Amino acid sequence: MRINPETVDRIKQTADIVEVVGDFVSLKKKGANYSACCPFHNEKTPSFNVNPVRQIYKCFGCGAAGDAIKFVMDVDGIGYGEALRYLADKYGIEIEEEEVTNEEAVRQNARESLYIVLNYAKNFYQQHLHEHEEGQAVGLSYFRERGFSNNILKKFELGYSLDKWDSFSKEALEKGYSSEVLEKAGLLIHKEGSNSGGYDRFRGRVIFPIHNVAGKVIAFGARILKTDKNQPKYLNSPETEVYHKSEVLYGIYQAKNAIRQQDHCYLVEGYTDVISLQQAGIENVVASSGTSLTTEQIKLIGRFTPNVTILYDGDVAGIKAALRGLDLVLEEGLNVNVVLFPDGDDPDSYVRKVGAEAFKEYLRKASKDFITFKTETLLQDAGNDPFRLAAVIGDVVNSIIKIPDAIKRQVFFHRTADMLKVDEQMLITEGNKLLRKQQSQKPQERTSRQSGFSPSGPADIPLSNNNINPFDPAPFDGPPVDLFGPPVEEQEALVQHSRLYYQEQAFIKLLVLYGTKELEPGTTVSQYVLGEIQGIDFKDTVFSHLLTMFREHLGRNSVLPTEYFLNHHESEIRNMTIEWLTPKYELSELWSEKFEIYVPFETDVLDKTAFVNILRLKKAFVEEKMKACQQQQIQAKTVEEEIAVMKEYLFYKGISMAAAKELGNVVG
Template sequence: MRINPETVDRIKQSADIVEVVGDFVSLKKKGANYSACCPFHNEKTPSFNVNPVRQIYKCFGCGAAGDSIKFIMDIDGVGYGEALRYLADKYQIEIEEEEVTDEEAARQNARDSLYIILNYAKNYYQQQLTENEEGQAIGLSYFRERGFTKDILNKFELGYSLEQWDGLTKSALAKGYSAEVIEKAGLLIHKEGSRSSGYDRFRGRVIFPIHSVAGKVIAFGARILKADKSQPKYLNSPETEVYHKGEVLYGIFQAKNAIRQQESCYLVEGYTDVLSLHQAGIENVVASSGTALTVEQIKLIARFTSNITILYDGDIAGVKAALRGLDLVLEEGLNVNVVLFPDGDDPDSYVRKVGAETFKTYIRSASQDFIAFKTKTLLQDAGNDPFKRAEVISEMVQSIVKIPDAIKRQVFFQRTADMMGVDEQMLISEGNKYIRKQQKQKPAERGRNPGFQQDLQDAGVGSPSHPFEDGPPPNLFDPGFEESAPASQTRSPLYFQEEAFIRLLVLHGCRELEPDITVCSYVLGEIDGIEFEEPIFAQLLLLFRENHSRNIVLETDYFVHHRDADIRNLAIEWVTEKYELSSLWKDKFEIFVPFETDVLDKTAFINILRLKKAFVENKMNICLQQLKQGSYEADEIALMKEFIFYKGISMAAAKELGRVVG
């Protein structure tokens, strides 16, 4: 089935880009728009822009752009239809569908079927917990003994799997689900060598559904309650098309709003830690579910806050093992604090022992920044052994130089030097050594951050007495330097003039220069006979010409929401302002800078001249190339006359533009 066009229009009209993006990213007001660090690529400085007027988003770093539907497709890795269904559910719009071909249905249902069977399994497990005698006696009793209320059970959709070989599978097959889909979702395990006989993955366990950021059930965690050394205490879903363990945090769906509001995230280890803190009113908490923290999980937290506090239990051995992995958090630019609980306690047991308010007070008093915590922990191990203390210095320097912010690095060098009783310059020198070692490696193996080495030098880690071995950094202010756009080096002047011309049409074609004379009618009337070389610009020019011949002037929104992704992305790039002019110029210095709309007549005239000049100069180059190839004398005379004709037009245009012509 396909969602009919009328329903799609209602969804598009109802979806607010700020609300939709705000569910996944922490947005901050910036003038008329909103900004954030891009959720689609690694960055430290916000370059992700949301325009509530146009209902679009644009990232100036990676180029991601689109509307609410495209955002859901990209952020959750789903198709167009599934993104529409997500938005329809969010805005409580009833979906009306129409028939689709078998091939379209197969493509659409491949991923949807996994979500459907996982949701069915979640409902099944919930029902067994509350309605089945075994589930009530074992599963529900366990949750009640832990002090979890009905609200928490419902909020996290907890359940129970019966002590049966194929209880879920039989139930799902009876409802018409295929064994293949059940297996692909990680719920069914086939017996070795058999494709017809199998058993449920989860049996005799309490069930913790794992949700995506959007709230869909994508996997399960399950805890066994009986003493059985042959079985693992916890069992998780395997990797599937919709579940990648290293990219998910337990409780992120339930916690994301609280994390954004409080601008802080608590990271714990287990499912019950999350449940207990939520029950205590502390909702900005997620769990890594016992896995080593990954870059993807850190980026997931960074969508909502740059402040993370890691809550460890009292097992100091486990803490030491995790210290190295936390350097990843520093690399991603997050502010990291650490809290260590008394021996024998974890977040779950401690909050139940002391209550919510005392727990919060303890968190505030016991919290310390990661660098100080790591330094103190390693120094305690090293004691007075000079060799071990030297190793501590090396390890701490390697952590500090991974911090992308230059000012923070400098502060941590000073504090670490004080804690260790060593000279700060000595730590900086160690930092230089580490940098030079990194530079000798292949580029792909170096630091993750753009401008990494230069930032370190700016912060005092690199110094004139220790220059970088690969020579000075590139001069970013040199007009000849292009950081990441080698393609632009091969583009002709004509390309840029075609782009400027089409950009003016897309953004301001409907505006009137004089009564009944739009920008579109004026500029199109001035370029008769000119055809564009760049295919996408030629396509857009044709659209304007065809519609103008019917007395229709296409508006900006037509292109911003165009079905062609290339046209849509280009239009979004043009309408999105990367920078906003500060009011300081006007208010304090009384300098008035005109906007493009204030000088449209002049801009349109100049664009026409520049386009014609670039167009005829391109023709001149063609003439010269043909002359170089050699030909009959009559042809050469004709080519020279053609060249002189174009040269005259070029000189006239240059004169109008105020340029000196040689």
């Protein structure tokens, strides 16, 4: 089925880009727009911009751009139709669909098929928990013993799988779902050497659906309730096209708004830890689902807050193992705290033992920053052994140097020196040694830079590393860092376009953004500038295509508006328009409010901008002609040909000089 055009238009008009993006990242107001760290690539300095007026987003780091629909498609890895359905569900818009051809049905996105069957499975398990006799007697009784309310069961969409070989797959196949899709979704296991349909992966277990950030079910966790040494206590979905365990946090969909509002995230280990804390009113909590914390999971938390507190039970061996992996969190720039529970307790058991208020009070009192916690834990284990104490110093310093912020590093060096009873400068020196050792073990790698150029031309080529602040007071005296980008010769190698290209680009940008504006009553920017460049054609194919479009519409007494290009079917034109509409920097309001310095906007000086663009385009155009004349002169076979070429050259030279004079250039 295909969503009809009227419904698509209604979804586009209703969806608000700030609300949609805000469901996935934490946005901060910045002038008229909003900014955040980009969800599509790793960055610590926000370069992701959301424009609420134009309803578009643009990342200056990786180049990602689009509208609300494109954002949902990219952030969730789904097709156009599924993105529309997600937005329709979010805004309560009823979907009206049309029949599709057999060919279109065959081309249906495989990922969308997985989402559909996983959602069906979730509903199946939910229904059996509440309505089937076995589900009520076994599954629902277990959740009641845990103290889970009906609201919390509904919020996390908990379910139960019957203790039968094929109760789910048999019904799913009867409903028309193919065994191939069921197997790809991790719900069905085929018997080796058998022609039968296979058997259910989950049997006789309570079911914990795992959601992605958008709320779609992507996998399941299942706990067995009977004692069976041949069966694992917990069983999870296998890796699929939509489920990668290292990139998922259990409960992130239910917790994301609370995390963003409270600017803090609690990280636990298990499903029931999350659910119990949510029921106790601690909603900003997620779980790593028993896996070691990964970089992808850390980045997922970082979309919503830089502050994370990790809750551990009292298992000493587990704590020491976890400490080795937490340096990853520091490297990503997050502020990490740790809470340790009494022996024998985990977050789930402790909150049920002491109650919600006492639990929250314990979190406030027992929370320690990670460096302090690690130092105290390792010191306690080392005792008075000098060799082990020396190893502790190296281990702690190795964690401190992972912190990207120089001021925070200095604070922790100072505090840790007091705890370890050593000289602070000695710790800093040790940090320098470790840095040099790391850098000598592997060649220096430059942080990835932008490969494209800003529409305003070569002046906007990025010269500084996005992840390094050259003004940070680094406490190390290690090898010099490449703060200002590639050498000059490399920068020059990046420049691939001629001056004419940039003038054509500036001219088209003027038409796309301001073509409908009137310079004076009855005369639009389009009419004026196009009338002044008769006989000039563009060399760049995209700009030439756009110029032709403007000329054709002007011939019919119409001007193409900006919205036409924002919704253009060609992605190159659409993305180019978004880039032009999204300024990389915004003027501070203090300039006018406090200092009374008034800077005119492009719309205030359109007449001058249009005039200058025309002159610069003509100048660049005739300079290309002059270059062609120079080549013709070299190839001339007779004196007459050489003189004719020279006359043509001088004609163009005169135009170039006149344009230079009008522009105020010192050299023509």
